[in-house]
Amino acid sequence: MSIVTTQFVIQSGWSPIDLNSALRIVLCCEASTIDGRRKGACLFCQEYFMDLYLLAELKTISLKVTTVDMLKPPPDFRSNFDATSPPILVDNGLAVLENEKIERHIMKNVPGGHNLFVQDKEVATKIENVYSKFKLMLMKGDDHSKQVLLSVLRKIDEHLGQKKTRFLTGDTLCCFDCELMPKLQHIRVAGKFFQEFEIPAEYENLWRYMHHMYLLDAFTQSCPADQDIINHYKLQQGTKMKKREELETPSFTTSIPASVQVE
Known part of the structure; x- marks a missing residue:
């Protein structure tokens, strides 16, 4: 079941990503290892989901979150991202594939992101x-x-x-x-x-x-x-x-x- 608002699309299950679209930030998260659709238990996926959700609440971004069953990854997912496992961030057509790079991208390139990354x-x-x-x-x-x-x-x-x-x-x-x-x-x-x-x-x-x-x-x-x-x-x-x-x-x-x- 999808949760849809003006700023969020939180979707259970994979749907193809248009890498040429600049309409929203997309976060691909690992799906449940039980049903292959709902949210899985990847800590990094949840961490970045929370970061981006907070920014979407502030209306600095439009966000879509989608889950990917890595036990049976869809063909178009493999064609776009090879064997890379989520989390994967897609921002204005740019795919960011590594955890440290995702964090850095949110901090430096996503509107409002620098406010989340305090120094302490x-x-x-x-x-x-x-x-x-x-x-x-x-x-x-x-x-x-x-x-x-x-x-x-x-x-x-x-x-x-x-x-x-x-x-x-x-x-x-x-x-x-x-x-x-x-x-x-x-x-x-x-x-x-x-x-x-x-x-x-x-x-x-x-x-x-x-x-x-x-x-x-x-x-x-x-x-x-x-x-x-x-x-x-x-x-x-x-x-x-x-x-x-x-x-x-x-x-x-x-x-x-x-x-x-x-x-």
Whole structure:
């Protein structure tokens, strides 16, 4: 099902891209590995989806997001992009294919993009190891790896407590939020499923942060279903999905602990 507004076209499933069209920015994202149509669990795809969605909300760009089933890529996708995997950004006919180049292009060439990419070394340092520590915890699952991940999350919680702002650098979203929040969602969903790992309720600043993110269309429109996040890591582990999982109605975890007070 497509969501269509004056500034967005968010489409489930691939449709051909006119590389000569200058009507909109197109972001190609990986499709679900379960149904091949809805949003997949690629972290970079969601990060750039959020960046561009925020700019489209500000009406600096017109945006189309489309999903691509990389298990069965359409012939015209291969003819345009060879074996390149999403995310792929197409801007005024120019295809940008590498993650670092996509980020740089949004920052320097997309109208309003430079406002998202703030400079904050403290925040950059605090969030840089979140995902690597999460992956280590998924692999090992021992108390030490869990404590290491908790330590990283606690530092982010303390930072938010000191800042007393809704987001990492202030009360408006920036690139760091678009990078961190998809990873936190993977930690919530996959950490719980594979290792019974949960973010402690006492990390109240972090939970309030996640609550504010859950209220934003930029996050909810770009967020993959819980089942797709779980299957993303099952595939990495070489585990096959069960038939009943293919038939499940997609669910999205967006609750926070009842003990956490929010404004």
